[in-house]
Amino acid sequence: MTMDLVVIYKCMCDRTRLRILHLLSRGPLCVCEIQAILEEPQIKVSKHLAYLRRHGLVRTERDGNNIIYRIAADASDRLDRNLSCLQDCAQEDRIFREDLRRLARIEPLSCRVEPASR
Amino acid sequence: MTMDLVVIYKCMCDRTRLRILHLLSRGPLCVCEIQAILEEPQIKVSKHLAYLRRHGLVRTERDGNNIIYRIAADASDRLDRNLSCLQDCAQEDRIFREDLRRLARIEPLSCRVEPASR
DNA sequence: AAGGTATATACTTGTCAAGGAATATACAAC
């Protein structure tokens, strides 16, 4: 499928959404993880996620109490290209690097992972 | 220099600006050429060019009656990366391809070129 | 059923941007 470039850039032109897209292009995350990484209020994260979903860049799946967001796999080549460009650009940026640092810490606690043992 | 990614995407999230950036990454153009290629009203083109200039993506140079716009050479790696991503994405798109067709036709008549002979 | 947690949806307010109409500026040619 082919996605409108303008829509892609509209989604990318807000810092919060950009951070979310950057994270999600590393792999799916649930809302509470995204919140924890971004350190932004629930409503802010939720609304930007809704924006991304409404425009077809991400899709969701419920897992119990949690909702897991991921990049829409079938979205478009254009999105893929732009997300990989974002990965390149983000390397030099402090904010994105700190997000990745928090992502690494948070992953093991993920609500998506089975309880370790019992 | 390093340019804010959000600013870059804000500049790219309007179709008219995107077409302008796509054209300018092929080389400098004067306003009247851009207008002729985009087939959009003067004021619209002019205002989007002003937006791009205000945000540092392009710079201008006067040549007699004409004003020549070009991508700000020293802008940033990020801009370069995104513009080359745009070139890739634009290949599949009818609008951008038609712009290039008109660009090819218009170039010989360019106001930047010396009068052929006399 | 009741209470808790995770997430989303109104509703409001302020800001910014887009488009158009009219006008202004800068230069060129005479």
Next chain:
DNA sequence: GTTGTATATTCCTTGACAAGTATATACCTT
């Protein structure tokens, strides 16, 4: 100087979006 051409700026209206407060929904647990 006057006129013409190219380009920019001002003013206006309209619509989109960002952020916050409060409230609702969906699921889980007991």
